[in-house]
Amino acid sequence: MVFAIDEINNSTELLPGIRLGYQIHDSCAAVPVAVHVAFQLSNGLDPVFHPGDECSQSGTVMAIVGESGSSPSISMSRVIGSFNIPQVSHFATCACLSDKQQYPSFFRTIPSDQFQADALARLLKHFGWSWIGAVRSDSDYGNNGMASFLDAAHQEGICVEYSESFYRTHPRSRIQRVADVIRRSTAVVVVAFVASGDMRILLEELSREPFPPRQWIGSESWVTDPDMLRFGFFDGAVGIGIQQSVIPGLRNFLLDLSPSEVAASPVLTEFWEDAFNCRLGESNAADKRVCDGSEDMQKLQSPYTDTSQLRITNMVYKAVYAIAHAIHNAVCQETNFTTHCDKLSGLESKQVFTQLKKVNFSQNSYDVSFDANGDPVAFYELVNWQKSETGIIELVTVGYYDASLPVGQEFRINRNLTWLEGGTQVPVSMCTNSCPPGSRKVLQKGKPICCYDCVPCPEGEISNATDSPDCFPCREEFWPNAKRDACFPKPVEFLSFDDVLGIILSAFSVGGALLAITTASVFFHHRTSPIVRANNSELSFLLLLSLTLCFLCSLTFIGRPSEWSCMLRHTAFGITFVLCISCVLGKTMVVLMAFKATLPGSNVMKWFGPPQQRMTVVSFTFIQVLICTIWLVLSPPFPMKNLTVYKDKIILECALGSAVGFWAVLGYIGLLAVFCFVLAVLARKLPDSFNEAKLITFSMLIFCAVWITFIPAYVSSPGKFTVAVEIFAILASSFGLILCIFAPKCFIILFKPEKNTKKYMMSKNQY
Known part of the structure; x- marks a missing residue:
């Protein structure tokens, strides 16, 4: 301060012709002493200090530089604030002093602790520390600073395991208790918002007994104090420091x-x-x-x-120059490129107070100004205690914090840091290890929010960030991967020709069609033989054609469903099966009518000749065609993505469109099959010459059994197996018909030709 005043008094630009006087008091960091001096300065100085006429106003104080501590500054400001005497502190950082309602005349050249608290909280967040301990001085500086820090830390999601306070005048038992809490804690990082004198006592107490390594984060009060560097076990400490300067x-x-x-x-x-x-x-x-x-x-x-690391010293230098500029602006005027100052004008402290609000100048490349709260722009250095090659702890500047920059860009770290015990890896301090992607945090009951359990995401949900509080479901057509940290498109499933099941069913379909064609070829080659002629060869060939179509229509159920394939598969199946059953029904009716025709006086066969048989088949088939047409016109089947059967995949299938249409098609087939079965049962005891009715009865029994069991199997089968069940029912019933009706005849034709004679057919022996 003396150096700055001497510079000003020798300056030809600032307050030319005016000399500033001063008086220095030592408060001994005691509030009563500071208050006593504040009253003394407010009442005026003893005239003995101002002999002669050199001073304009003997005994009047224009401004006060100080105090160093927050508590003495608060007490002083309450006294001198009523007299509009400006007070410019160089080291009182309590955020409470920014309240202009309570401390209207208070200014400072050091940033408020509110900025320091925000910087410390963001520093912890930057290095990923969420579980910390906190100690503070039991003073206005420590209590208010820690309150601001805890609020900022809470907003950053940081939890505090403990918060202890002490003061240098407390009994040693109190200091020991704080030290024991630090030793027993699980938090690796300790934030100390402690005055330098208090911190020295705590470090001396901690050095008495060994304790687990701790990463110390310090406030500017002690972390840049050169006297603290003698505590070698604190290497790696990191903190916020006032910017270094050169004077x-x-x-x-x-x-x-x-x-x-x-x-x-x-x-x-x-x-x-x-x-x-x-x-x-x-x-x-x-x-x-x-x-x-x-x-x-x-x-x-x-x-x-x-003078290599001037920090607080520069704050004093700035404070003196700020007051000098305020006095200069109050008593000096610029005229014709010259400055004239009237030292005899009746300058009052209120004028200095008013001008102090407006000062804005640069001294030694450092800008000085005050905002509406009397605070400067917050700019800090990030300092680190690093052990040199000689084993001496040195204070190293590793970065900067500029509160004027946008959020998230305030920190700029430009050097490697040394951590606790000289380590190069950032220490970990968390109540619970981070939850990896694919899980979510569940808070532990009765513990802070930083203490939680990691629970895997439920089925169908993911979390793609570390420490995610929630899992969220994938979109409808997506499904999580095994780690449940990303959504991928669900695999599409349908019965394709590449599947083993699809290949087997296709082989049976083609095999059945070839079997029907082969049977037709055998019948055609032996069409003049008695056994072919005796079993209504025209209906037999039509039945074999319909069976061939039945076998082939099952192929339409295999492959990716499309709009046309969905309409074709159900209608083709319904029509071909009705054609097949109609032929079987016609053969059954022929058997019955033929027996009736042998009775005396019966003339029934003239009403059931070949034209009538064809008309019967066409009529029954036309009804099914009509049902299918109405179904396709009103609500046809269509391809759809089934997302409900399986959660982790999409089933491509054909929706029925109208369930009534589908069951009407099946119901009509079933009605004809039951009618055919009843007629076949009635004809089963006819003479052996007409025992084809027994084969039809057995084939209809198989047919009905297959389709009766098909209904529950169809309803309960999942995904592509629904289609497989339907194909199986088609193939089983088709094979049942061709084997039961045509296999015995082909066997006789090919292997027992002696039975394929008219004489044998007219006999009573069974073939």
Whole structure:
């Protein structure tokens, strides 16, 4: 402060012709002393300090620089605020001092703890620490700073395992209790919002006993204090520091101490004797040698002479210059490129207070201004305690924090950090390990939100982020992968010609069609033989044609469903089967009518000749064609994606369109089959010459059994097996008909030709 005032008094640009005076008080970090001085300054200084007419207003204080601590500053501001005496602090950081209702005349050149709290919270978030411990000074600085930090940490999702407070005047048992809490905790990271003097006591207590490694995160009050670096077990500490600065000429000013200046000041006398281990004159330090004048300040290595890391020092420098600029703006005027200052004007502290709100200047490349709350723009350095090759702890600047930048861009880290115990890997401090993608967090009852269990996502849901609070379902046509961290399109399933099941069914379909064609060929080749002629060869050939179509229509059920294939498969199946049953029904009726015709006086066969048989088949088939046509016109089958049968895949199938139409087609086939079965049963005991009725009865029995069992199997079969069941029913009933009706005849034709004679046919023996 003295250096800055000397610079200003020797300046020709700032307050030319005016000299600033000052008085320095030491509050000893005690609130009562600070309040006492505040009252003293408010009441005016003793005139003895202002002899003559050199001072414009004897005993009037224009502004106050200080205090260093938040609690003394709060007390002082409440006293001097009523008198509009501006107070500019260089180290009081409590966010509460930004309240202009309570502290209207308070300004500061150091950022508010609100910015520091936000910076610390974002620092923790940046390195992924969510489980921390917290200690603070039991003072306005510690309590208000920690309250701001905890609020910012909560917004960042950070949990606090413990929050302990202490003060340097507390009994040792209280300090021990705080140290024990730190030792027993599970949180690896400890945030210390502690004043430098308090932190020194805590570190001394922690150094008495070994304790688990802890990653310390410090506030600017202690983390940049050079005196703290002697605690070697704290290497790797990270914290927020005030920006370093360079003040040209300060070192030379500090070293330029004459013996007379030293002897005139008790403070400098004590410093001198301690630095050089000697005593000046009649000092009380009788155990030391007398200083002989050979002491050289240039060779002294101490915090006093170290101006390489000026942090808080620059805040004092800025505060003095801010007050000087405010006074300059109040009493000086620019005229014709010259500055004229009237030192005899009745300057009041209120004018300085008003001008202090408006100051905006740059000194040594550092901008100085105040916002509406009396705070400067927040700019911090990120500092790290790193052990050098010689084993000495050094304070290294590794990055910056600029609160004026957009959210998420405030931090800029440009050097590697050293962590606890000299490690290079960022330590982990979480109550629970992060939940990987594919799971979600479930809070543990009675514990903070950072303590949770990781529960796998339920079926059909995913989470694609670490520590996801919820799982969300995939879209309708998508399904999670095995890890449940991504959705993929569901596989499409249908009965294709590439499936083993599809190949088998296709083979049986083609085989059945070839069997029917072969049978027709055999019948055609032996069409003049008695057994072919006796069994209504015309209906037999038509039946074989319909069976061939029945076998082939099952192929339409295989392959990717399309609009045309869906309409074709059901209608072709319904029509060909009715044609088949109609032929069997015609053969059965011929058997019955033939027996009736042998009775005396019966003339029934003239009503059931070949034309009538053809008309019967056409009529029965036409009815089915009509049913299918109505079905296709009103509500035809169509391809659809079935998403309900299986959750993890899509079934391509043909929707019935109208269930009534489908069951009407099946019902009509069933009605004809039952009617045919009843007629065949009635004809089963006819003479052996007409025992084809027994074969028809057996074939209809198989047919009805297959389709009766088809209904529950069709309803209950999932996915592509529904189609397979339908194909199986078609093939089974078709094979039943061809084997039961035509196999015995082909056997006789091919292997028992002796039975294929008219004589044998007219006999009573069974063939």
